[in-house]
Amino acid sequence: MSASPSPWERATISAISDLTPRVKSFTFAPETPFRFRPGQHVDLRLTAPDGYQARRSYSIASAPSADGTIELAIERLDDGEVSSFFHEAAEVGDAIELRGPIGGHFVWDSDDGGPLLLIGAGSGVAPLMAMIRERAGQGSAVPALLVLAARGWDNILFRDELLALEARTDGFELVFALSREAVRRDRDHGGRIDQALAAAALARLPSPPTFAFVCGSNAFVEAATSAFIEAGLDSKIIRTERYGG
Amino acid sequence: MATRGFIGRRTPEDHAARTPPGQALTTDFPVLSAGPTPRIKLEDWKFTLKVGPRPVFAWDWKTFDALPKTAFTRDIHCVTTWSKLDTKWEGVTIDDLLAAAGMEAATPFVLAHGFDGYSTNVPTADLAGSKAMIATTYDGKPLTPDHGGPARLLVPHLYLWKSAKWVSGLQFTEVDTAGFWELRGYHMVGDPWREQRYHDDP
Numbered sequence: 001m002s003a004s005p006s007p008w009e010r011a012t013i014s015a016i017s018d019l020t021p022r023v024k025s026f027t028f029a030p031e032t033p034f035r036f037r038p039g040q041h042v043d044l045r046l047t048a049p050d051g052y053q054a055r056r057s058y059s060i061a062s063a064p065s066a067d068g069t070i071e072l073a074i075e076r077l078d079d080g081e082v083s084s085f086f087h088e089a090a091e092v093g094d095a096i097e098l099r100g101p102i103g104g105h106f107v108w109d110s111d112d113g114g115p116l117l118l119i120g121a122g123s124g125v126a127p128l129m130a131m132i133r134e135r136a137g138q139g140s141a142v143p144a145l146l147v148l149a150a151r152g153w154d155n156i157l158f159r160d161e162l163l164a165l166e167a168r169t170d171g172f173e174l175v176f177a178l179s180r181e182a183v184r185r186d187r188d189h190g191g192r193i194d195q196a197l198a199a200a201a202l203a204r205l206p207s208p209p210t211f212a213f214v215c216g217s218n219a220f221v222e223a224a225t226s227a228f229i230e231a232g233l234d235s236k237i238i239r240t241e242r243y244g245g
Numbered sequence: 246m247a248t249r250g251f252i253g254r255r256t257p258e259d260h261a262a263r264t265p266p267g268q269a270l271t272t273d274f275p276v277l278s279a280g281p282t283p284r285i286k287l288e289d290w291k292f293t294l295k296v297g298p299r300p301v302f303a304w305d306w307k308t309f310d311a312l313p314k315t316a317f318t319r320d321i322h323c324v325t326t327w328s329k330l331d332t333k334w335e336g337v338t339i340d341d342l343l344a345a346a347g348m349e350a351a352t353p354f355v356l357a358h359g360f361d362g363y364s365t366n367v368p369t370a371d372l373a374g375s376k377a378m379i380a381t382t383y384d385g386k387p388l389t390p391d392h393g394g395p396a397r398l399l400v401p402h403l404y405l406w407k408s409a410k411w412v413s414g415l416q417f418t419e420v421d422t423a424g425f426w427e428l429r430g431y432h433m434v435g436d437p438w439r440e441q442r443y444h445d446d447p
């Protein structure tokens with residue numbers, strides 16, 4: 001049985017930066033650092049002066065680190081209760097209540113081996129990023145492929161870091177699917193994820209994947225898993241994380 | 246601990262009493278599941294009641310669909326913090342199901358199974374007394390695959406992960422046996438009014 005997450009604890013925001021026009025990165029320093037596996041998430045809880053509370057889940061985008069800080073990528077939803085608080089009000093130094101780590105299914109680390117297929121859209125790349133960063137940090141040679149869907153080049157979270165990781169040619173491959181813009185690299189695809197893209201992507205791995213993780217809105221997860229299953233991916237190995245919407 | 250700069254969006258007064266702690270109301274119907282959506286053909290569908298390892302009764306779609314149906318209008322609560330009021334379902338209550346099988350609840354615990362390999366444990370008492378059903382329609386229409394169709398367990402007074410989608414059977418167990426999410430740190434009962442989200446929550 002996996003352990004329960006920590007009780008609520010304070011975490012201080014230690015850094016904030018823009019990832020894309022709609023997504024910001026927040027680094028938290030929990031008062032009592034905890035261990036987690038790439039793919040897991042935390043719950044954040046906000047409390048109003050009268051005691052009213054709201055809580056939401058956010059995937060950890062960073063790999064486990066020695067200093068115990070964690071990075072979250074929070075996408076702004078118009079009228080979103082919690083995400084707009086983070087985009088409009090939160091500042092470095094603020095204390096937020098946090099509980100984690102949570103989730104024992106959508107998890108992978110380099111000891112699990114591969115090949116590893118990762119499919120994400122928008123802020124859904126966050127838990128996949130934790131896996132990619134852990135893999136790189138461990139010097140793992142497990143073949144891994146990230147298929148990342150975005151509207152355009154400037155909507156790709158962690159784009160420059162991903163390009164730099166791909167340039168290491170250590171078995172990590174990257175395919176962007178841009179729905180609203182012309183592609184800039186030969187290997188990338190215009191349009192949404194469909195069967196043809198899925199087949200071409202699968203062919204980039206040396207052998208069929210043993211792990212496949214799909215994360216994003218429910219509509220994206222449904223469309224992407226259908227396309228990959230039609231292209232021959234074994235549905236039994238697919239694990240999904242759906243952000244709602 | 247008050248969060249600097251947070252005011253929050255309140256649940257309207259008349260709905261607040263129906264919204265469990267830590268939940269926010271939604272009007273759409275988000276989908277959460279651990280894997281891809283299975284597509285189950287009605288001709289392949291089968292539902293089995295088991296006591297321990299022993300199958301005691303089974304239905305195919307035709308015989309199941311002929312069982313007496315009950316309509317439910319209930320509030321539902323997902324552990325990811327959304328709640329939805331007044332959702333309309335129709336299906337076969339667990340009481341009617343057991344009556345049709347000519348049996349009574351055999352043990353204090355049930356493990357519900359899904360076609361996708363999912364499982365979740367529920368105390369038998371939470372299924373009895375018309376509190377739960379095998380639902381086959383939502384909002385007047387056949388249950389769609391992404392919401393668990395052709396049929397899902399519906400235990401609306403517990404967090405929704407207990408309401409196994411694509412349900413393929415119920416298994417009575419002597420011992421409370423952790424299912425898929427329960428093995429992964431989630432609560433054995435999951436009462437939203439007591440915020441029983443994770444394993445150690447009281």
Ligand SMILES: Cc1cc2nc3c(=O)[nH]c(=O)nc-3n(C[C@H](O)[C@H](O)[C@H](O)COP(=O)(O)OP(=O)(O)OC[C@H]3O[C@@H](n4cnc5c(N)ncnc54)[C@H](O)[C@@H]3O)c2cc1C
Pocket residue numbers: 041056057058059060072073074075076077079080081082083084123124126127217241242243244245269271272273325
């Ligand atoms: C396991 C898990 C991990 C998650 N990880 C992340 C993460 O890493 N980063 C992240 O940004 N979010 C993540 N989410 C989503 C997050 O928990 C919140 O749901 C999200 O931030 C919206 O909360 P909110 O309070 O801003 O919006 P709310 O006030 O809750 O309003 C949401 C409303 O906006 C609408 N809506 C919901 N989703 C969308 C959407 N995608 N696009 C348009 N409209 C929508 C719906 O009508 C919904 O009722 C995750 C969710 C889960 C379950």
